[in-house]
Amino acid sequence: MRSALGSAVVVLVLLVVWEGLHLAVSNSGLPSPVATLVRLGVLLGDADFWRQAGETGRAFAAAVVLSTFAGIGLGILLGMNRTTGAVAQPILVNLYALPKVTLYPVVLLIFGLGISARIAFGIMHGMIPLTLFTMNAILNMKPVYRRSAAVMGLTPWQSSFYVVLPAILPEVITGARLGVSLCLLGVLIGEMFAARNGLGFVVMQAMERGDMPSVLAVALLLAVLALVVNAALLALDRAWRR
Amino acid sequence: MSVSPAEVAVVPDTAMPHARLVGVTRVFSRRGKGEDIHALGPIDLDLKRGEFFSVVGPSGCGKSTLLDVLAGLATPTSGTAEFEGRPIAGVPAGVGAVFQEDASFPWLSVTDNVAFGLRRAGVDPAEIARRVDYAIGFMGLRGFADAYPAQLSGGMRQRVCIARTLVMQPRLILLDEPFGALDAQTRLLMGDELLRMWRETGATVLLITHALDEAAMLADRVGVMSARPGVFIDIVATGWDAERDSRIVSHPRFGDLTGHLWERLRVESLKHLREG
Numbered sequence: 001m002r003s004a005l006g007s008a009v010v011v012l013v014l015l016v017v018w019e020g021l022h023l024a025v026s027n028s029g030l031p032s033p034v035a036t037l038v039r040l041g042v043l044l045g046d047a048d049f050w051r052q053a054g055e056t057g058r059a060f061a062a063a064v065v066l067s068t069f070a071g072i073g074l075g076i077l078l079g080m081n082r083t084t085g086a087v088a089q090p091i092l093v094n095l096y097a098l099p100k101v102t103l104y105p106v107v108l109l110i111f112g113l114g115i116s117a118r119i120a121f122g123i124m125h126g127m128i129p130l131t132l133f134t135m136n137a138i139l140n141m142k143p144v145y146r147r148s149a150a151v152m153g154l155t156p157w158q159s160s161f162y163v164v165l166p167a168i169l170p171e172v173i174t175g176a177r178l179g180v181s182l183c184l185l186g187v188l189i190g191e192m193f194a195a196r197n198g199l200g201f202v203v204m205q206a207m208e209r210g211d212m213p214s215v216l217a218v219a220l221l222l223a224v225l226a227l228v229v230n231a232a233l234l235a236l237d238r239a240w241r242r
Numbered sequence: 243m244s245v246s247p248a249e250v251a252v253v254p255d256t257a258m259p260h261a262r263l264v265g266v267t268r269v270f271s272r273r274g275k276g277e278d279i280h281a282l283g284p285i286d287l288d289l290k291r292g293e294f295f296s297v298v299g300p301s302g303c304g305k306s307t308l309l310d311v312l313a314g315l316a317t318p319t320s321g322t323a324e325f326e327g328r329p330i331a332g333v334p335a336g337v338g339a340v341f342q343e344d345a346s347f348p349w350l351s352v353t354d355n356v357a358f359g360l361r362r363a364g365v366d367p368a369e370i371a372r373r374v375d376y377a378i379g380f381m382g383l384r385g386f387a388d389a390y391p392a393q394l395s396g397g398m399r400q401r402v403c404i405a406r407t408l409v410m411q412p413r414l415i416l417l418d419e420p421f422g423a424l425d426a427q428t429r430l431l432m433g434d435e436l437l438r439m440w441r442e443t444g445a446t447v448l449l450i451t452h453a454l455d456e457a458a459m460l461a462d463r464v465g466v467m468s469a470r471p472g473v474f475i476d477i478v479a480t481g482w483d484a485e486r487d488s489r490i491v492s493h494p495r496f497g498d499l500t501g502h503l504w505e506r507l508r509v510e511s512l513k514h515l516r517e518g
Contacts (some may be wrong), residue, residue, distance in 0.1 A: 148341065
C-alpha cells in the first residue's frame with residue numbers, strides 16, 4: 001500500500017516535470033504528456049503498430065532467452081576455476097565498457113539486415129553482465145557451503161544443483177535485471193540504424209516526419225515495458241532472499 | 243526416539259580405535275614458487291569410541307587441516323587415516339562436521355536446513371520429519387522452525403548447523419571452532435549443549451578450539467599442538483566424569499588444567515607470533 005502510494009507520487013512528479021519541460025522548451029521538440037498519451041492511444045489501436053511491436057518483441061525475447069542461457073552457462077564455466085575467472089574478468093569488463101554500436105556494421109555484414117542481426121546485437125549487450133555476475137557469484141560463494149554439502153554426503157553434482165545454484169541465484173537475478181534492459185537497448189539500436197520494421201524503425205520514421213508525439217509515445221511504451229520486467233525480476237529476487 | 247548413532251553393521255570393538263591417524267602429514271606444494279609449506283604432522287592419534295577429544299594449538303598450526311583429513315576433505319601427503327577400521331578416501335559415511343563459519347543456507351528455512359542432508363540422501367519422508375522434529379527440539383529451535391537464517395542470531399544459526407549434522411546420525415562428529423564467532427557467555431552455554439549432545443548420541447567428538455577453557459571443560463582428553471608444522475606435544479586427560487557441565491569452571495582442578503595447557507602452549511604461540 002505504502003509502496004503503491006510512493007509509485008503514484010513518483011509518476012505524478014515525473015508528469016509535472018515533463019509538462020514543465022514541455023512549457024519551457026515551447027516548441028514541437030517535446031510534446032506534452034497529454035499529446036503523447038493521446039498519440040499512444042491512437043498507435044495502440046493501429047494494427048500495423050502492433051505488427052512492428054511484435055517484431056521488436058520477437059527479437060527482444062530471443063535475445064533475452066539466448067543471452068540468459070549463454071551468459072549463465074559461460075559464467076558458471078569461468079567461475080569454476082579461479083584462474084579462468086581471473087583471466088576473464090578484465091576481458092569481460094572491457095568488452096562491457098566498449099561502445100558496441102561501433103561494431104554494428106560488422107554484425108550487419110555477418111548476419112544481414114534481418115532479425116538475426118538485431119538478436120545478435122541484443123545478446124552482445126545483454127550477455128556480459130549476466131556472465132560477470134554469475135562468475136563472480138560462484139567465485140565469491142562461501143567455501144563452507146560446499147564443504148558442508150560434502151560432509152553431508154552430497155555428490156559434486158548434487159552440490160552444484162542444490163547448493164551452488166541457489167546460493168548464486170540472487171546475484172544471477174541482479175545480472176539478469178541489467179542484462180534484460182541492455183538486451184532491449186541492443187535490439188532497439190539495431191532497429192533504429194538498419195531495419196525496415198520494429199519499434200526502433202517506427203521511431204526513426206516518425207522522427208523524419210517530425211512526428212514527435214509518436215516518438216515519445218513509443219519511448220513511453222518501452223519505458224513501461226522495461227519497468228515492468230525489472231519489477232518482476234525484483235519481486236523474484238525478494239521472494240528468494242526473504 | 244533419539245538421535246543416537248544408527249545401529250549399523252559396525253561391531254563396537256572397544257580395542258579398536260574409532261578413528262586412527264598414523265604418521266599423517268600434509269604438505270602444500272607451492273609449484274616452484276618458493277619452498278613447499280609443511281602444514282601438519284607427522285600426527286599419530288587414536289580416537290577412542292565415544293570419547294570427547296579436543297585439540298588446541300597456536301593459529302596456523304594445522305588444526306583445521308587435521309580435521310579436513312578426518313572428514314575426508316583433504317588427503318594426507320603421507321601416513322594413513324582410518325575411520326572404523328577402513329582407510330578414509332572421500333567423505334566417510336558416519337562422519338559429520340560443523341565449521342566455524344556460518345554454513346546455514348540462507349535460502350532455506352530452519353526446518354529445510356535441518357532436513358537438507360536427509361532429503362539428498364533419499365531418506366523416507368516420515369523418518370525425515372521425525373528426526374528433524376527431534377533435532378529442532380533438542381537444539382532449542384522449536385519456535386524458529388519456519389524462520390530463515392537471516393532472522394536468527396549467530397548462535398542460533400550455529401545451532402541450526404549442529405542440528406543439521408545431528409539428524410545425519412554421525413558416529414564421529416568433527417567441530418572446527420564452531421563457537422569461535424560467539425561471545426564468551428554464549429560459548430559456555432553452547433558448551434553445555436555440546437556435552438548434552440555428546441552424552442545423548444554417544445558419538446565420538448573431536449573439537450578444535452583456540453579457547454583453552456573450552457577445551458579443558460568439554461574434553462575427556464586435550465591434545466596440545468605445536469606451531470606449524472603442527473604435531474602433538476602433549477595429550478592431557480582431564481578426568482571429568484561424563485555428567486559434567488559448564489559449572490566445573492569453578493572447580494579447583496579446572497584452573498590447574500587450563501594453567502597446564504597454557505604452559506605447554508605459551509612457547510608455541512610465541513613462536514607463531516615471532517614468525518607470523
